[in-house]
Amino acid sequence: MPSFRAAHIYALVASTKFWRGMFATLIFIAVWEIVSGIGLSRIPAPSAVALTFNDMMRDPSYWFSWYLSTKRVFAGFLVAMLVGIPLGLAMAVSRTFYGIVFPVFEVLRPIPPLAWVPAAIIFWPTQELSIDFVTFLGAFYAVVINVIDGAQTIDVRYFQAARSMGSSSWDIFRRIILPGTLPSVLVGATVGIGIAWAVVVAAEMISGGGSAGSMGGAAGGGLGFFIWNSYVGGSYTQIVVGMISIGIAGYISSALIRKAGELATPWLRDQ
Amino acid sequence: MSTLPETRQAPMMPGEPALRRSGSRKGEIHIRNVVKIYGSEESGVRAVDDCSLDVPAGEITVVVGPSGCGKTTLLNAIAGFHSITSGTIDLDGEPLCGPGRLKADPGPDRIVVFQNGALFPWKTIIENVAFGPIVQGRLSRKQGYEKARAMLAEAGLRNLEDSYPGEISSGMRRRVEIVRALMNEPKILLLDEPYRALDSLTKSVMHEALLETFDRNQVTIFFITHDLEEAIFLGHRVAIMTTRPCRPKKILTVDIPHPRDYSVLTAKRFREYLDETIAAVHEEALKAFAAGERER
Numbered sequence: 001m002p003s004f005r006a007a008h009i010y011a012l013v014a015s016t017k018f019w020r021g022m023f024a025t026l027i028f029i030a031v032w033e034i035v036s037g038i039g040l041s042r043i044p045a046p047s048a049v050a051l052t053f054n055d056m057m058r059d060p061s062y063w064f065s066w067y068l069s070t071k072r073v074f075a076g077f078l079v080a081m082l083v084g085i086p087l088g089l090a091m092a093v094s095r096t097f098y099g100i101v102f103p104v105f106e107v108l109r110p111i112p113p114l115a116w117v118p119a120a121i122i123f124w125p126t127q128e129l130s131i132d133f134v135t136f137l138g139a140f141y142a143v144v145i146n147v148i149d150g151a152q153t154i155d156v157r158y159f160q161a162a163r164s165m166g167s168s169s170w171d172i173f174r175r176i177i178l179p180g181t182l183p184s185v186l187v188g189a190t191v192g193i194g195i196a197w198a199v200v201v202a203a204e205m206i207s208g209g210g211s212a213g214s215m216g217g218a219a220g221g222g223l224g225f226f227i228w229n230s231y232v233g234g235s236y237t238q239i240v241v242g243m244i245s246i247g248i249a250g251y252i253s254s255a256l257i258r259k260a261g262e263l264a265t266p267w268l269r270d271q
Numbered sequence: 272m273s274t275l276p277e278t279r280q281a282p283m284m285p286g287e288p289a290l291r292r293s294g295s296r297k298g299e300i301h302i303r304n305v306v307k308i309y310g311s312e313e314s315g316v317r318a319v320d321d322c323s324l325d326v327p328a329g330e331i332t333v334v335v336g337p338s339g340c341g342k343t344t345l346l347n348a349i350a351g352f353h354s355i356t357s358g359t360i361d362l363d364g365e366p367l368c369g370p371g372r373l374k375a376d377p378g379p380d381r382i383v384v385f386q387n388g389a390l391f392p393w394k395t396i397i398e399n400v401a402f403g404p405i406v407q408g409r410l411s412r413k414q415g416y417e418k419a420r421a422m423l424a425e426a427g428l429r430n431l432e433d434s435y436p437g438e439i440s441s442g443m444r445r446r447v448e449i450v451r452a453l454m455n456e457p458k459i460l461l462l463d464e465p466y467r468a469l470d471s472l473t474k475s476v477m478h479e480a481l482l483e484t485f486d487r488n489q490v491t492i493f494f495i496t497h498d499l500e501e502a503i504f505l506g507h508r509v510a511i512m513t514t515r516p517c518r519p520k521k522i523l524t525v526d527i528p529h530p531r532d533y534s535v536l537t538a539k540r541f542r543e544y545l546d547e548t549i550a551a552v553h554e555e556a557l558k559a560f561a562a563g564e565r566e567r
Contacts, residue, residue, distance in 0.1 A: 157385050157388075158391060160350070160352050160377065160383065160389070161383070161385070161389040161391075162391075162402075162406075164350060164351075164377045164378065164379065164381065164382050164383060164455075165379055165402055165406060165407070165455055166379045166406055166407040167406045168406070171406045175402075175406070176391070179391075180393065182393070265393070266435070267393050267394075267436075267437055
Protein backbone atom coordinates (compact mmCIF):
# COMPACT_ATOMS: atom_id res chain seq x y z
CA MET A 1 0.00 0.00 0.00
CA PRO A 2 2.34 2.76 -1.19
CA SER A 3 -0.29 5.49 -0.95
CA PHE A 4 -0.84 4.63 2.67
CA ARG A 5 2.90 4.76 3.36
CA ALA A 6 3.29 8.12 1.62
CA ALA A 7 0.41 9.55 3.63
CA HIS A 8 1.97 8.12 6.71
CA ILE A 9 5.33 9.75 6.08
CA TYR A 10 3.65 13.03 5.15
CA ALA A 11 1.71 13.03 8.41
CA LEU A 12 4.90 12.34 10.32
CA VAL A 13 6.86 15.15 8.67
CA ALA A 14 3.98 17.56 9.18
CA SER A 15 3.67 16.80 12.89
CA THR A 16 4.95 19.04 15.67
CA LYS A 17 6.42 15.98 17.33
CA PHE A 18 8.70 15.37 14.35
CA TRP A 19 10.00 18.94 14.25
CA ARG A 20 10.47 19.05 17.99
CA GLY A 21 12.62 15.91 17.69
CA MET A 22 14.59 17.34 14.78
CA PHE A 23 15.13 20.60 16.62
CA ALA A 24 16.39 18.83 19.73
CA THR A 25 18.79 16.71 17.68
CA LEU A 26 20.16 19.77 15.88
CA ILE A 27 20.65 21.62 19.16
CA PHE A 28 22.48 18.62 20.55
CA ILE A 29 24.81 18.45 17.55
CA ALA A 30 25.39 22.23 17.67
CA VAL A 31 26.30 22.18 21.36
CA TRP A 32 28.59 19.22 20.77
CA GLU A 33 30.29 21.05 17.88
CA ILE A 34 30.82 24.17 19.99
CA VAL A 35 32.11 22.27 23.03
CA SER A 36 34.62 20.38 20.87
CA GLY A 37 35.47 23.48 18.82
CA ILE A 38 36.51 25.60 21.81
CA GLY A 39 38.55 22.73 23.17
CA LEU A 40 36.41 21.92 26.21
CA SER A 41 36.35 18.27 25.31
CA ARG A 42 38.66 15.85 23.58
CA ILE A 43 35.71 14.12 21.99
CA PRO A 44 35.92 14.83 18.26
CA ALA A 45 33.50 17.36 16.81
CA PRO A 46 30.47 16.11 14.87
CA SER A 47 31.82 17.64 11.67
CA ALA A 48 35.01 15.58 11.99
CA VAL A 49 32.98 12.47 12.80
CA ALA A 50 30.81 13.06 9.75
CA LEU A 51 33.90 13.19 7.53
CA THR A 52 35.21 9.92 8.96
CA PHE A 53 31.76 8.39 8.59
CA ASN A 54 31.84 9.30 4.95
CA ASP A 55 35.22 7.58 4.56
CA MET A 56 34.07 4.53 6.46
CA MET A 57 31.03 4.10 4.26
CA ARG A 58 33.44 3.28 1.44
CA ASP A 59 35.58 0.97 3.58
CA PRO A 60 34.62 -2.71 3.22
CA SER A 61 36.17 -3.62 6.57
CA TYR A 62 33.75 -1.25 8.30
CA TRP A 63 30.80 -3.04 6.70
CA PHE A 64 32.37 -6.37 7.54
CA SER A 65 32.34 -5.31 11.20
CA TRP A 66 28.63 -4.63 10.83
CA TYR A 67 28.14 -8.02 9.29
CA LEU A 68 30.03 -9.83 12.03
CA SER A 69 28.23 -8.15 14.91
CA THR A 70 24.80 -8.50 13.28
CA LYS A 71 25.42 -12.16 12.60
CA ARG A 72 26.40 -12.77 16.24
CA VAL A 73 23.47 -10.82 17.63
CA PHE A 74 20.95 -12.67 15.48
CA ALA A 75 22.55 -16.08 16.04
CA GLY A 76 22.45 -15.60 19.80
CA PHE A 77 19.02 -14.02 19.69
CA LEU A 78 17.43 -16.71 17.52
CA VAL A 79 18.77 -19.52 19.66
CA ALA A 80 17.57 -17.63 22.75
CA MET A 81 14.07 -17.48 21.25
CA LEU A 82 14.14 -21.12 20.14
CA VAL A 83 15.24 -22.35 23.55
CA GLY A 84 13.70 -19.64 25.73
CA ILE A 85 10.11 -19.73 24.46
CA PRO A 86 9.56 -23.49 24.97
CA LEU A 87 11.41 -23.38 28.28
CA GLY A 88 9.36 -20.42 29.52
CA LEU A 89 6.11 -22.07 28.39
CA ALA A 90 7.03 -25.36 30.05
CA MET A 91 7.84 -23.53 33.27
CA ALA A 92 4.54 -21.63 33.13
CA VAL A 93 2.48 -24.73 32.37
CA SER A 94 4.02 -27.31 34.69
CA ARG A 95 4.40 -26.67 38.38
CA THR A 96 6.80 -29.59 38.70
CA PHE A 97 9.01 -28.43 35.88
CA TYR A 98 8.94 -24.90 37.31
CA GLY A 99 9.93 -26.24 40.71
CA ILE A 100 12.92 -28.03 39.24
CA VAL A 101 14.19 -25.47 36.75
CA PHE A 102 13.33 -22.09 38.21
CA PRO A 103 15.75 -22.17 41.19
CA VAL A 104 18.66 -23.00 38.87
CA PHE A 105 17.52 -20.35 36.45
CA GLU A 106 17.28 -17.74 39.18
CA VAL A 107 20.78 -18.49 40.44
CA LEU A 108 22.28 -18.21 36.96
CA ARG A 109 20.28 -15.17 35.91
CA PRO A 110 22.03 -12.52 38.02
CA ILE A 111 25.42 -13.51 36.55
CA PRO A 112 26.12 -10.82 33.95
CA PRO A 113 26.60 -12.36 30.50
CA LEU A 114 30.01 -10.68 30.30
CA ALA A 115 31.19 -12.60 33.34
CA TRP A 116 30.73 -15.66 31.15
CA VAL A 117 33.23 -14.47 28.52
CA PRO A 118 36.34 -16.20 29.89
CA ALA A 119 34.46 -19.41 30.68
CA ALA A 120 32.82 -19.32 27.27
CA ILE A 121 36.15 -18.91 25.52
CA ILE A 122 37.54 -21.91 27.41
CA PHE A 123 34.43 -24.02 26.92
CA TRP A 124 33.53 -23.43 23.29
CA PRO A 125 35.85 -24.70 20.57
CA THR A 126 35.92 -21.47 18.59
CA GLN A 127 35.94 -17.84 19.60
CA GLU A 128 33.00 -17.24 17.31
CA LEU A 129 30.87 -19.74 19.19
CA SER A 130 31.86 -18.28 22.53
CA ILE A 131 30.74 -14.80 21.47
CA ASP A 132 27.50 -16.26 20.08
CA PHE A 133 26.98 -18.01 23.39
CA VAL A 134 27.43 -14.87 25.46
CA THR A 135 25.06 -12.99 23.17
CA PHE A 136 22.58 -15.83 23.55
CA LEU A 137 22.73 -15.53 27.34
CA GLY A 138 22.03 -11.82 27.15
CA ALA A 139 18.79 -12.33 25.22
CA PHE A 140 17.84 -15.64 26.83
CA TYR A 141 16.93 -14.42 30.33
CA ALA A 142 14.81 -11.57 29.04
CA VAL A 143 12.90 -13.95 26.75
CA VAL A 144 12.30 -16.62 29.40
CA ILE A 145 11.22 -14.24 32.14
CA ASN A 146 8.75 -12.51 29.85
CA VAL A 147 7.32 -15.76 28.53
CA ILE A 148 6.73 -17.11 32.03
CA ASP A 149 5.15 -13.89 33.14
CA GLY A 150 3.01 -13.61 30.01
CA ALA A 151 1.70 -17.16 30.24
CA GLN A 152 0.99 -16.91 33.96
CA THR A 153 -0.95 -13.67 33.68
CA ILE A 154 -3.44 -14.90 31.08
CA ASP A 155 -6.84 -14.23 32.62
CA VAL A 156 -8.35 -17.33 34.22
CA ARG A 157 -11.68 -16.55 32.52
CA TYR A 158 -10.21 -17.54 29.17
CA PHE A 159 -9.24 -20.95 30.53
CA GLN A 160 -12.64 -21.38 32.14
CA ALA A 161 -14.47 -20.38 28.98
CA ALA A 162 -12.33 -22.68 26.85
CA ARG A 163 -12.82 -25.62 29.19
CA SER A 164 -16.58 -25.05 29.34
CA MET A 165 -16.70 -25.17 25.57
CA GLY A 166 -15.07 -28.57 25.62
CA SER A 167 -11.41 -27.78 24.88
CA SER A 168 -8.82 -30.48 25.43
CA SER A 169 -5.55 -29.61 27.15
CA TRP A 170 -3.91 -29.42 23.75
CA ASP A 171 -6.62 -27.02 22.50
CA ILE A 172 -6.04 -24.86 25.55
CA PHE A 173 -2.31 -24.81 24.98
CA ARG A 174 -2.58 -24.08 21.29
CA ARG A 175 -5.57 -21.75 21.23
CA ILE A 176 -5.28 -19.95 24.58
CA ILE A 177 -1.78 -20.16 26.04
CA LEU A 178 0.20 -19.65 22.82
CA PRO A 179 -1.67 -16.59 21.50
CA GLY A 180 -2.14 -15.27 25.04
CA THR A 181 1.60 -15.33 25.60
CA LEU A 182 2.58 -13.88 22.24
CA PRO A 183 2.50 -10.20 23.26
CA SER A 184 4.90 -11.00 26.12
CA VAL A 185 7.14 -12.98 23.78
CA LEU A 186 7.45 -9.84 21.69
CA VAL A 187 8.29 -7.74 24.74
CA GLY A 188 10.94 -10.30 25.66
CA ALA A 189 12.28 -10.24 22.11
CA THR A 190 12.53 -6.45 22.02
CA VAL A 191 14.31 -6.28 25.36
CA GLY A 192 16.40 -9.35 24.49
CA ILE A 193 17.78 -8.04 21.24
CA GLY A 194 18.73 -4.76 22.95
CA ILE A 195 20.70 -6.68 25.55
CA ALA A 196 22.22 -8.85 22.81
CA TRP A 197 23.66 -5.72 21.15
CA ALA A 198 25.00 -4.43 24.45
CA VAL A 199 26.59 -7.78 25.15
CA VAL A 200 28.05 -8.46 21.71
CA VAL A 201 29.94 -5.18 21.64
CA ALA A 202 31.52 -5.77 25.04
CA ALA A 203 32.28 -9.41 24.21
CA GLU A 204 34.04 -8.36 21.01
CA MET A 205 36.11 -5.84 22.93
CA ILE A 206 37.17 -8.43 25.49
CA SER A 207 37.82 -11.32 23.19
CA GLY A 208 39.61 -9.09 20.72
CA GLY A 209 40.34 -10.18 17.21
CA GLY A 210 43.16 -11.30 15.06
CA SER A 211 42.90 -8.52 12.54
CA ALA A 212 40.16 -6.00 12.36
CA GLY A 213 41.21 -4.70 9.01
CA SER A 214 41.33 -7.91 7.10
CA MET A 215 38.15 -9.47 5.85
CA GLY A 216 37.25 -13.00 6.78
CA GLY A 217 40.73 -13.62 8.12
CA ALA A 218 41.21 -14.49 11.74
CA ALA A 219 38.45 -14.68 14.31
CA GLY A 220 37.18 -11.65 16.20
CA GLY A 221 36.30 -8.35 14.63
CA GLY A 222 32.85 -6.80 14.76
CA LEU A 223 31.71 -3.32 15.73
CA GLY A 224 32.89 -3.74 19.31
CA PHE A 225 36.36 -4.60 18.12
CA PHE A 226 36.16 -1.77 15.59
CA ILE A 227 35.69 0.70 18.44
CA TRP A 228 38.37 -0.87 20.56
CA ASN A 229 40.83 -0.98 17.71
CA SER A 230 40.12 2.66 16.89
CA TYR A 231 40.80 3.53 20.51
CA VAL A 232 44.08 1.61 20.51
CA GLY A 233 45.03 3.18 17.20
CA GLY A 234 44.16 6.66 18.49
CA SER A 235 41.51 7.32 15.85
CA TYR A 236 38.96 9.14 17.99
CA THR A 237 36.56 9.99 15.21
CA GLN A 238 36.30 6.30 14.33
CA ILE A 239 35.35 5.52 17.93
CA VAL A 240 32.37 7.81 17.62
CA VAL A 241 31.49 6.37 14.21
CA GLY A 242 31.47 2.91 15.80
CA MET A 243 29.27 4.10 18.64
CA ILE A 244 26.75 5.69 16.32
CA SER A 245 26.76 2.55 14.16
CA ILE A 246 25.77 0.43 17.13
CA GLY A 247 22.98 2.86 17.95
CA ILE A 248 21.67 2.56 14.41
CA ALA A 249 22.02 -1.22 14.37
CA GLY A 250 20.15 -1.56 17.66
CA TYR A 251 17.41 0.75 16.45
CA ILE A 252 16.94 -1.18 13.20
CA SER A 253 16.82 -4.51 15.06
CA SER A 254 14.17 -3.26 17.48
CA ALA A 255 12.15 -1.74 14.64
CA LEU A 256 12.23 -5.07 12.77
CA ILE A 257 10.97 -6.92 15.82
CA ARG A 258 8.28 -4.35 16.45
CA LYS A 259 7.12 -4.68 12.86
CA ALA A 260 7.12 -8.48 13.04
CA GLY A 261 5.21 -8.18 16.31
CA GLU A 262 2.54 -6.00 14.76
CA LEU A 263 2.03 -8.55 12.02
CA ALA A 264 1.88 -11.43 14.47
CA THR A 265 -0.63 -9.79 16.82
CA PRO A 266 -3.25 -8.20 14.57
CA TRP A 267 -5.69 -7.99 17.49
CA LEU A 268 -3.50 -5.44 19.26
CA ARG A 269 -3.46 -3.01 16.34
CA ASP A 270 -5.05 0.42 16.80
CA GLN A 271 -5.38 0.03 20.51
CA MET B 272 -33.43 -6.55 15.52
CA SER B 273 -36.00 -5.69 12.89
CA THR B 274 -34.50 -8.41 10.70
CA LEU B 275 -35.51 -11.21 12.99
CA PRO B 276 -38.69 -12.61 11.49
CA GLU B 277 -37.16 -13.42 8.07
CA THR B 278 -34.00 -14.99 9.41
CA ARG B 279 -35.76 -17.12 11.93
CA GLN B 280 -36.36 -20.21 9.81
CA ALA B 281 -34.07 -19.44 6.92
CA PRO B 282 -30.54 -20.49 7.96
CA MET B 283 -30.34 -24.24 8.04
CA MET B 284 -27.33 -26.45 8.06
CA PRO B 285 -27.22 -29.36 5.68
CA GLY B 286 -28.22 -32.40 7.67
CA GLU B 287 -28.86 -30.28 10.75
CA PRO B 288 -32.20 -29.43 12.26
CA ALA B 289 -33.30 -25.81 12.11
CA LEU B 290 -31.42 -23.43 14.34
CA ARG B 291 -34.58 -22.70 16.25
CA ARG B 292 -34.64 -24.91 19.26
CA SER B 293 -37.53 -27.12 20.22
CA GLY B 294 -39.68 -26.06 23.15
CA SER B 295 -38.94 -29.19 25.15
CA ARG B 296 -35.46 -28.11 26.14
CA LYS B 297 -34.09 -29.18 29.45
CA GLY B 298 -31.80 -27.36 31.79
CA GLU B 299 -33.42 -27.85 35.15
CA ILE B 300 -31.05 -27.34 38.06
CA HIS B 301 -31.65 -28.50 41.60
CA ILE B 302 -29.36 -27.11 44.24
CA ARG B 303 -29.71 -28.94 47.55
CA ASN B 304 -28.10 -28.03 50.88
CA VAL B 305 -24.99 -26.67 49.25
CA VAL B 306 -22.27 -25.46 51.58
CA LYS B 307 -19.09 -23.75 50.48
CA ILE B 308 -16.42 -22.86 52.97
CA TYR B 309 -13.27 -21.10 51.85
CA GLY B 310 -10.41 -22.22 54.05
CA SER B 311 -10.67 -24.77 56.81
CA GLU B 312 -13.95 -26.25 58.03
CA GLU B 313 -13.74 -24.55 61.44
CA SER B 314 -12.15 -21.17 60.81
CA GLY B 315 -12.82 -20.64 57.10
CA VAL B 316 -15.24 -18.24 55.49
CA ARG B 317 -18.70 -19.72 54.98
CA ALA B 318 -19.63 -18.25 51.59
CA VAL B 319 -22.66 -20.43 50.97
CA ASP B 320 -24.52 -22.24 53.72
CA ASP B 321 -27.27 -24.83 53.37
CA CYS B 322 -28.44 -23.29 50.15
CA SER B 323 -31.28 -24.94 48.25
CA LEU B 324 -32.65 -23.46 45.07
CA ASP B 325 -34.45 -24.72 41.97
CA VAL B 326 -33.87 -23.39 38.51
CA PRO B 327 -36.84 -24.56 36.41
CA ALA B 328 -36.20 -25.55 32.81
CA GLY B 329 -37.00 -22.98 30.14
CA GLU B 330 -37.19 -20.12 32.61
CA ILE B 331 -35.05 -17.20 33.58
CA THR B 332 -34.08 -17.43 37.22
CA VAL B 333 -32.41 -14.32 38.55
CA VAL B 334 -30.34 -14.34 41.69
CA VAL B 335 -29.90 -11.00 43.45
CA GLY B 336 -27.98 -10.15 46.54
CA PRO B 337 -25.41 -7.69 47.83
CA SER B 338 -21.91 -7.73 46.36
CA GLY B 339 -19.76 -10.49 47.78
CA CYS B 340 -22.72 -12.42 49.13
CA GLY B 341 -21.69 -15.68 47.50
CA LYS B 342 -23.82 -15.65 44.36
CA THR B 343 -20.83 -16.14 42.11
CA THR B 344 -19.61 -19.03 44.26
CA LEU B 345 -22.86 -20.79 43.46
CA LEU B 346 -22.49 -20.09 39.75
CA ASN B 347 -18.90 -21.34 39.74
CA ALA B 348 -20.04 -24.55 41.40
CA ILE B 349 -22.68 -25.17 38.72
CA ALA B 350 -20.20 -24.34 35.95
CA GLY B 351 -17.63 -26.69 37.47
CA PHE B 352 -14.97 -24.03 38.02
CA HIS B 353 -14.90 -24.47 41.79
CA SER B 354 -15.75 -27.26 44.20
CA ILE B 355 -18.36 -27.18 46.92
CA THR B 356 -17.84 -28.32 50.51
CA SER B 357 -21.04 -30.37 50.71
CA GLY B 358 -24.49 -30.68 49.21
CA THR B 359 -25.68 -31.71 45.74
CA ILE B 360 -26.28 -30.00 42.43
CA ASP B 361 -28.28 -31.82 39.75
CA LEU B 362 -28.84 -30.96 36.12
CA ASP B 363 -31.94 -32.65 34.68
CA GLY B 364 -31.77 -35.28 37.39
CA GLU B 365 -28.11 -36.11 36.72
CA PRO B 366 -25.80 -35.20 39.58
CA LEU B 367 -23.21 -32.57 38.62
CA CYS B 368 -21.68 -32.69 42.02
CA GLY B 369 -22.57 -34.35 45.27
CA PRO B 370 -21.08 -36.64 47.89
CA GLY B 371 -17.72 -38.02 46.76
CA ARG B 372 -17.54 -35.69 43.81
CA LEU B 373 -17.47 -32.12 44.99
CA LYS B 374 -16.41 -30.51 41.74
CA ALA B 375 -18.47 -30.73 38.56
CA ASP B 376 -16.73 -31.10 35.20
CA PRO B 377 -17.10 -27.99 33.09
CA GLY B 378 -18.97 -28.79 29.91
CA PRO B 379 -20.76 -27.28 26.93
CA ASP B 380 -24.16 -28.01 28.52
CA ARG B 381 -23.51 -25.15 30.99
CA ILE B 382 -21.92 -22.06 29.46
CA VAL B 383 -20.94 -19.03 31.51
CA VAL B 384 -21.04 -15.45 30.27
CA PHE B 385 -18.68 -13.54 32.50
CA GLN B 386 -18.93 -10.17 34.14
CA ASN B 387 -15.94 -8.79 32.26
CA GLY B 388 -16.49 -10.88 29.17
CA ALA B 389 -14.28 -13.70 28.03
CA LEU B 390 -14.21 -13.43 24.27
CA PHE B 391 -10.70 -14.43 23.27
CA PRO B 392 -9.02 -11.16 22.28
CA TRP B 393 -6.72 -12.92 19.80
CA LYS B 394 -9.55 -14.47 17.83
CA THR B 395 -11.89 -12.69 15.47
CA ILE B 396 -15.60 -12.62 16.23
CA ILE B 397 -16.33 -15.50 13.86
CA GLU B 398 -13.47 -17.56 15.30
CA ASN B 399 -14.75 -16.87 18.80
CA VAL B 400 -18.34 -17.78 17.99
CA ALA B 401 -17.40 -20.97 16.14
CA PHE B 402 -14.91 -22.02 18.84
CA GLY B 403 -17.07 -24.45 20.83
CA PRO B 404 -18.45 -26.72 18.08
CA ILE B 405 -15.05 -26.85 16.39
CA VAL B 406 -13.03 -27.88 19.45
CA GLN B 407 -15.77 -30.33 20.39
CA GLY B 408 -15.37 -31.85 16.94
CA ARG B 409 -19.09 -31.51 16.27
CA LEU B 410 -18.63 -29.30 13.25
CA SER B 411 -15.84 -28.84 10.74
CA ARG B 412 -14.28 -25.40 10.59
CA LYS B 413 -16.32 -24.57 7.50
CA GLN B 414 -19.60 -25.75 9.02
CA GLY B 415 -18.76 -23.98 12.26
CA TYR B 416 -18.19 -20.68 10.47
CA GLU B 417 -21.39 -21.09 8.46
CA LYS B 418 -23.43 -21.72 11.56
CA ALA B 419 -21.71 -18.91 13.43
CA ARG B 420 -22.50 -16.53 10.59
CA ALA B 421 -26.15 -17.60 10.63
CA MET B 422 -26.41 -17.26 14.41
CA LEU B 423 -24.78 -13.82 14.38
CA ALA B 424 -27.14 -12.69 11.65
CA GLU B 425 -30.08 -14.04 13.59
CA ALA B 426 -29.02 -11.96 16.57
CA GLY B 427 -28.72 -8.88 14.37
CA LEU B 428 -24.91 -8.89 14.52
CA ARG B 429 -23.88 -8.87 10.90
CA ASN B 430 -20.60 -7.54 9.51
CA LEU B 431 -18.63 -8.07 12.69
CA GLU B 432 -17.23 -11.46 11.66
CA ASP B 433 -13.69 -10.37 10.93
CA SER B 434 -13.33 -7.79 13.68
CA TYR B 435 -11.43 -8.54 16.84
CA PRO B 436 -13.28 -8.17 20.15
CA GLY B 437 -11.14 -5.12 20.96
CA GLU B 438 -12.51 -3.36 17.92
CA ILE B 439 -16.20 -3.49 18.84
CA SER B 440 -18.15 -1.86 21.67
CA SER B 441 -18.53 -3.57 25.02
CA GLY B 442 -22.29 -3.93 24.46
CA MET B 443 -21.64 -5.72 21.17
CA ARG B 444 -19.08 -7.94 22.87
CA ARG B 445 -21.67 -9.11 25.41
CA ARG B 446 -24.15 -9.96 22.68
CA VAL B 447 -21.51 -11.81 20.68
CA GLU B 448 -20.57 -13.73 23.79
CA ILE B 449 -24.15 -14.87 24.26
CA VAL B 450 -24.22 -16.04 20.65
CA ARG B 451 -20.95 -17.88 21.26
CA ALA B 452 -22.55 -19.53 24.30
CA LEU B 453 -25.63 -20.59 22.31
CA MET B 454 -23.44 -22.15 19.61
CA ASN B 455 -22.65 -24.86 22.16
CA GLU B 456 -26.35 -25.68 22.44
CA PRO B 457 -26.18 -25.43 26.22
CA LYS B 458 -28.97 -26.65 28.45
CA ILE B 459 -28.45 -23.66 30.67
CA LEU B 460 -26.77 -20.29 30.32
CA LEU B 461 -25.04 -18.99 33.43
CA LEU B 462 -24.78 -15.22 33.32
CA ASP B 463 -22.64 -13.56 35.95
CA GLU B 464 -23.56 -9.86 36.04
CA PRO B 465 -22.86 -9.66 32.32
CA TYR B 466 -24.13 -6.10 31.95
CA ARG B 467 -22.61 -4.64 35.07
CA ALA B 468 -20.05 -2.46 33.34
CA LEU B 469 -22.46 -1.09 30.75
CA ASP B 470 -24.19 2.27 30.87
CA SER B 471 -27.95 2.19 31.45
CA LEU B 472 -28.90 2.94 27.84
CA THR B 473 -26.76 0.11 26.49
CA LYS B 474 -28.09 -2.08 29.26
CA SER B 475 -31.67 -1.61 28.13
CA VAL B 476 -30.70 -2.64 24.60
CA MET B 477 -28.92 -5.68 26.04
CA HIS B 478 -31.97 -6.68 28.06
CA GLU B 479 -34.27 -6.62 25.08
CA ALA B 480 -31.74 -8.54 23.00
CA LEU B 481 -31.40 -11.15 25.74
CA LEU B 482 -35.16 -11.58 26.02
CA GLU B 483 -35.42 -11.95 22.26
CA THR B 484 -32.70 -14.58 22.38
CA PHE B 485 -34.52 -16.31 25.18
CA ASP B 486 -37.84 -16.31 23.34
CA ARG B 487 -36.15 -17.71 20.25
CA ASN B 488 -34.11 -20.40 21.98
CA GLN B 489 -36.07 -21.18 25.14
CA VAL B 490 -32.80 -21.90 26.86
CA THR B 491 -32.80 -21.98 30.65
CA ILE B 492 -31.04 -18.96 32.12
CA PHE B 493 -29.43 -18.51 35.51
CA PHE B 494 -28.71 -14.82 35.86
CA ILE B 495 -26.77 -13.13 38.64
CA THR B 496 -27.08 -9.42 39.25
CA HIS B 497 -27.46 -6.82 41.93
CA ASP B 498 -29.51 -4.53 39.74
CA LEU B 499 -33.08 -5.03 40.95
CA GLU B 500 -34.85 -3.51 37.96
CA GLU B 501 -32.84 -5.77 35.72
CA ALA B 502 -33.74 -8.75 37.89
CA ILE B 503 -37.49 -8.16 37.77
CA PHE B 504 -37.53 -7.13 34.13
CA LEU B 505 -35.77 -10.30 33.01
CA GLY B 506 -36.74 -12.96 35.51
CA HIS B 507 -39.58 -15.41 35.74
CA ARG B 508 -38.38 -15.85 39.25
CA VAL B 509 -36.13 -13.69 41.38
CA ALA B 510 -34.26 -15.28 44.25
CA ILE B 511 -33.13 -12.73 46.80
CA MET B 512 -30.16 -14.09 48.67
CA THR B 513 -29.02 -13.45 52.20
CA THR B 514 -25.59 -12.00 52.66
CA ARG B 515 -22.71 -14.30 53.65
CA PRO B 516 -23.50 -17.09 54.06
CA CYS B 517 -25.59 -17.06 50.93
CA ARG B 518 -28.96 -18.78 50.73
CA PRO B 519 -32.35 -17.74 49.36
CA LYS B 520 -34.12 -15.31 51.66
CA LYS B 521 -37.15 -14.85 49.47
CA ILE B 522 -38.18 -16.16 46.08
CA LEU B 523 -40.39 -13.88 44.06
CA THR B 524 -42.40 -15.17 41.12
CA VAL B 525 -42.72 -12.33 38.64
CA ASP B 526 -46.15 -12.79 37.16
CA ILE B 527 -45.65 -10.69 34.05
CA PRO B 528 -45.93 -12.73 30.85
CA HIS B 529 -43.01 -13.10 28.44
CA PRO B 530 -42.24 -11.80 25.86
CA ARG B 531 -41.74 -8.59 27.79
CA ASP B 532 -40.69 -5.23 26.50
CA TYR B 533 -39.64 -2.01 28.10
CA SER B 534 -43.21 -0.77 28.65
CA VAL B 535 -43.27 -3.23 31.56
CA LEU B 536 -40.98 -0.92 33.50
CA THR B 537 -43.72 1.65 34.01
CA ALA B 538 -46.43 -0.86 34.90
CA LYS B 539 -47.85 -0.61 38.40
CA ARG B 540 -47.21 -4.28 39.08
CA PHE B 541 -43.56 -3.90 38.15
CA ARG B 542 -43.21 -1.10 40.70
CA GLU B 543 -44.82 -3.25 43.38
CA TYR B 544 -42.41 -6.09 42.71
CA LEU B 545 -39.57 -3.63 42.83
CA ASP B 546 -40.64 -2.20 46.19
CA GLU B 547 -40.98 -5.68 47.61
CA THR B 548 -37.50 -6.60 46.41
CA ILE B 549 -35.89 -3.39 47.54
CA ALA B 550 -37.15 -3.91 51.08
CA ALA B 551 -35.72 -7.43 51.24
CA VAL B 552 -32.41 -6.56 49.60
CA HIS B 553 -31.90 -3.43 51.66
CA GLU B 554 -32.06 -5.43 54.84
CA GLU B 555 -29.35 -7.74 53.52
CA ALA B 556 -27.26 -4.87 52.23
CA LEU B 557 -27.26 -3.33 55.72
CA LYS B 558 -26.13 -6.65 57.16
CA ALA B 559 -23.40 -7.00 54.53
CA PHE B 560 -22.25 -3.46 55.27
CA ALA B 561 -22.15 -4.08 59.00
CA ALA B 562 -20.26 -7.34 58.48
CA GLY B 563 -17.77 -5.49 56.31
CA GLU B 564 -17.29 -2.91 59.06
CA ARG B 565 -16.56 -5.65 61.55
CA GLU B 566 -13.97 -7.28 59.34
CA ARG B 567 -11.95 -4.09 58.85
